[in-house]
Every structure is written in C-alpha cells, then in structure tokens.
Amino acid sequence: MAKTTGRITDTKLKNAKPQEGEYTISVGDGLQLRVLPNGTKSWRTTYTSPETGKRAKLSLGTYPALSFSKAKQLNFEHRQLLAEGIDPRTKKAQEKEQQKALTEHTFINIASEWFKLKKTQVTQNYADDIWRSLERNIFPTLAQTPISQITAPMVIELLRPIEAKGSLETIKRLSQRMNEIMGYAVNAGIIHANPLTNIKAVFQRPEKKHMKAITPQELPELMQAIANANIKKTTRCLLEWQLHTITRPAEASNARWDELDLENEVWVIPAERMKKRKEHRVPLTPQMLDILEVIKPISGHREFIFPSDKDPKKPCNSQTANAALKRMGYGGRLVSHGMRSIASTTLNEQGFDYDVIETCLAHVDKNQVRSAYNRTDYLERRRKVMCWWSEHIEKASRGSYSVTGTVNIKLVV
Incomplete structure (x- = not known):
C-alpha cells in the first residue's frame, strides 16, 4: 500500500523506517521507493505499457546507492520513452542484449562454440588443422571483435596478404570456415544474416589438383x-x-x-x-x-x-x-x-x-x-x-x- 508523506525530500527518504509489511513512498510521475521489512529500499517506476496497455513496473536500483536525484532523472528518461511509444522495459532488455553482444558474442567465443560441434564431425587431425588455421590467420585480428560487427570488407582485407603470397588453397579453406562460423551464429540467433556469404568469389580460385598417383x-x-x-x-x-x-x-x-x-x-x-x-x-x-x-x-x-x-x-x-x-x-x-x-x-x-x-x-x-x-x-x-x-x-x-x-x-x- 502506497504511503505519501507530503513533500518528499532526501532526508525523509533516509529516515523512512521499515514496517512489518512492505510499503511504498510515491514521489510523483510514477516514481516510487519500496521499503521492505528488512530495511532494504529500492526504486521503481510504474507506468502503462504502450505495448500491452497494462500497468507495468520497472526496477531502477537500490537507495541510497542510486540517489534521489539520479532516480528522478532515470524516471524522467523513461517518461520520455513512453511519450515516444517505447516501453522502458523493452528498451532496457535491448540494451542488455547489445552489451552482451559486445562482451560475450566475440568472434573467438562464437568460433569456440561452433568448433565444439565441428570437431565431432571430423577426424581429430582435421579438427586440429581447422583450429590452427584460425589461430594463425584470423584470431590475432578478429578474436575480440563482436561477431555482429564483422563485415565482408573487414575479412577481405584480412585475407588479401595471404592471397598475395599465393596461398589460394588456404584462402579457400579460411573462407569456408569463416562462413560456417557465421552461419552458426545466424542459426543460434546471435546475428540476423551472414555477411560473408560467397566471400570466396572475390579471391583467385586455386587450381584443382588431384592427388599425385602413378599408373x-x-x-x-x-x-x-x-x-x-x-x-x-x-x-x-x-x-x-x-x-x-x-x-x-x-x-x-x-x-x-x-x-x-x-x-x-x-x-x-x-x-x-x-x-x-x-x-x-x-x-x-x-x-x-x-x-x-x-x-x-x-x-x-x-x-x-x-x-x-x-x-x-x-x-x-x-x-x-x-x-x-x-x-x-x-x-x-x-x-x-x-x-x-x-x-x-x-x-x-x-x-x-x-x-x-x-x-x-x-x-x-x-x-x-x-x-x-x-x-x-x-x-x-x-x-x-x-x-x-x-x-x-x-x-x-x-x-x-x-x-x-x-x-x-x-x-x-
């Protein structure tokens, strides 16, 4: 049950005492301070979701770690989003995913996940060759790059020196492996599309060589x-x-x-x-x-x-x-x-x-x-x-x- 005590000041918030049950102090514009029986105080904003039309609540942080003035500023920003028809909770979830993409969905992390599956489908020697080729040619440059930020021009620039050395078979293999990793990321819902599709078309093709054999x-x-x-x-x-x-x-x-x-x-x-x-x-x-x-x-x-x-x-x-x-x-x-x-x-x-x-x-x-x-x-x-x-x-x-x-x-x- 909300408890309003007239004009809200920082002093009043600090002096708010816990009671047997949880109660809230309404600050205005949907901003509330929850006071729990154990003495914990936390901010939340209440609003009508533009997506569902129902009442919604969004936690902002604990008090006094999140100060009174900061809480009011956050609440004001959320009101601005609501005025634009954006649900603050949806916005927060999107930002969390974006941050996760930057810190967790790096190329080397996704490549490692892909490799766990790949090595079950090939021999150990071939699996070792795959990982070594990535360690030697790709990871030094792209390991910590968020996979969502990898583009075709970026990879082409990385592979051009290998092409210049005449290692066309290496280019072919790396293009294939990069495509498989990006394809895995698409299927896992990490990125929306594979930007490296048909990237091998911009490089010279290696001559097809048959295994040397006598008659x-x-x-x-x-x-x-x-x-x-x-x-x-x-x-x-x-x-x-x-x-x-x-x-x-x-x-x-x-x-x-x-x-x-x-x-x-x-x-x-x-x-x-x-x-x-x-x-x-x-x-x-x-x-x-x-x-x-x-x-x-x-x-x-x-x-x-x-x-x-x-x-x-x-x-x-x-x-x-x-x-x-x-x-x-x-x-x-x-x-x-x-x-x-x-x-x-x-x-x-x-x-x-x-x-x-x-x-x-x-x-x-x-x-x-x-x-x-x-x-x-x-x-x-x-x-x-x-x-x-x-x-x-x-x-x-x-x-x-x-x-x-x-x-x-x-x-x-």
Whole structure:
C-alpha cells in the first residue's frame, strides 16, 4: 500500500523506517521507493505499457546507492520513452542484449562454440588443422571483435596478404570456415544474416589438383623401390599396409593393435578416426596378416602398430609415408594418398562392382536417400576383392620385394 508523506525530500527518504509489511513512498510521475521489512529500499517506476496497455513496473536500483536525484532523472528518461511509444522495459532488455553482444558474442567465443560441434564431425587431425588455421590467420585480428560487427570488407582485407603470397588453397579453406562460423551464429540467433556469404568469389580460385598417383602399370616399379629403399622396417611395413588396406594416410599410420579382430580377420577402424565419422571394417587378407607378423616384434607390445621413432608410445606421423616416397624418388609423382587411386583404378578396370569398390575406399554415398536405405558394408564381398588386390600387389612385387617374403609369383599382365 502506497504511503505519501507530503513533500518528499532526501532526508525523509533516509529516515523512512521499515514496517512489518512492505510499503511504498510515491514521489510523483510514477516514481516510487519500496521499503521492505528488512530495511532494504529500492526504486521503481510504474507506468502503462504502450505495448500491452497494462500497468507495468520497472526496477531502477537500490537507495541510497542510486540517489534521489539520479532516480528522478532515470524516471524522467523513461517518461520520455513512453511519450515516444517505447516501453522502458523493452528498451532496457535491448540494451542488455547489445552489451552482451559486445562482451560475450566475440568472434573467438562464437568460433569456440561452433568448433565444439565441428570437431565431432571430423577426424581429430582435421579438427586440429581447422583450429590452427584460425589461430594463425584470423584470431590475432578478429578474436575480440563482436561477431555482429564483422563485415565482408573487414575479412577481405584480412585475407588479401595471404592471397598475395599465393596461398589460394588456404584462402579457400579460411573462407569456408569463416562462413560456417557465421552461419552458426545466424542459426543460434546471435546475428540476423551472414555477411560473408560467397566471400570466396572475390579471391583467385586455386587450381584443382588431384592427388599425385602413378599408373597401375607402374606398381611393380613401386614395389621394387620400396624393397630397395633405405628406410626403416616400420616405414616399409606402413607403406605396404596402406597399399594393401587401401586406407587413408592417417587411418593407416594411427592403426592400433586393439582395433584388430584377428579371430574374424577384420580390422575395425572406429568412427572417430574416419574422415566421414563412420566405422570402417577392413577384411584382413593373408598378406595383411603377414605384414602384422613382420611388425609384431617391433610394436606388438605397444598400443600402436606403427609407433613413432621419437616416442614409441605415439603413432608415427601421417606424413611418414609421404616423406619416404620423396626419398625414394617419387616426389611430384606419387603421394601416399595416391596409392588409393592405384587401387581404385585397378579394381575398376578389373570390373569389380562399383559399390563394393567405393566401400573398400570408405567413400560415403553422396545420394543421401540411397545411403539411408543402403546400410550394408559388403564385408564378405569386399573380402574377395581385397584378397584379389593383395594377391595383385604380391604378384607386382616379383616375389622378393614384399615384406611378407612371398616368392615366385608371376606378374599380372
């Protein structure tokens, strides 16, 4: 119940005593001082909301921290907003959101939220590469910038020096990642639109480069080069393992002993290590099992099949095979990922089923509807294909070049 005591002065407000129940002192123009039983005094303004037409109340602050004169000034400003048809409560909420956008919705904070989701969709190595690229090229300039203030010209200016260096592939990746972050901010309701849409159109396009690979007819030459190369046995086994299993460099180099189901002769690569985040089963051929026997004395007591030389508790680097190929004279001709191309071309030329070959390569069907209904991984059909491929490699090794030690195998013509 309001209590009015004539002309209100600062002294009267200070001397107002608490009572058993809450009461208010009306100052005028809707400004009131609430006095609580515990002695707390707080300002509020009462008004009719222009949005709802109902009576509304808005807290202003406690007294005497918010002085009498300051409270009257705030109340006057609110009356001015009401005269313009603006609800002071709505205005206050908007200002709070704006302040939050400046302090909490910085680019690095939103990028961090986006990255938490992104890293669940890609391999750990790729996730690390994404974050490093942002740390190196974007965060030094834009980390603390409110995401709502980021514009296309701002980002273009930031990326121009990278373009000038000729790092066009880096520009492409950064543009894509920046767009994903801004798209996340739009979907999260933090900003209304993505200002970086199609930003890559203002930069030179990188030339599309296919993974360097030799022809299937050059496989015997490769097997001879691997046999004669001055490389460690671990690296030699890794090269042949990747060639036989048709896996990607990181999938092969990070292989673990506990991923092997030797009873059923299957290598099960968990989803988190696969590019498409889908578990992949590789049928183990006799030649693959022979490679494991060769490497077992070196790493059988360890976690990783192909351990690092520097730290055997860790796997060898995914670039180990590439470095070996360069030393063998294949620089510019073949990269380790290109060995998958040799297998793909050979198997397709032999007329094996396309779907089975694609599953051997751990490719995901781009037709989402078809993929949703086709859940099989053709394991037993792939076992026959993989056995043929391993035998083909063995034949190409001319008998004495493979680490498996197979001899007297004829060449495939």
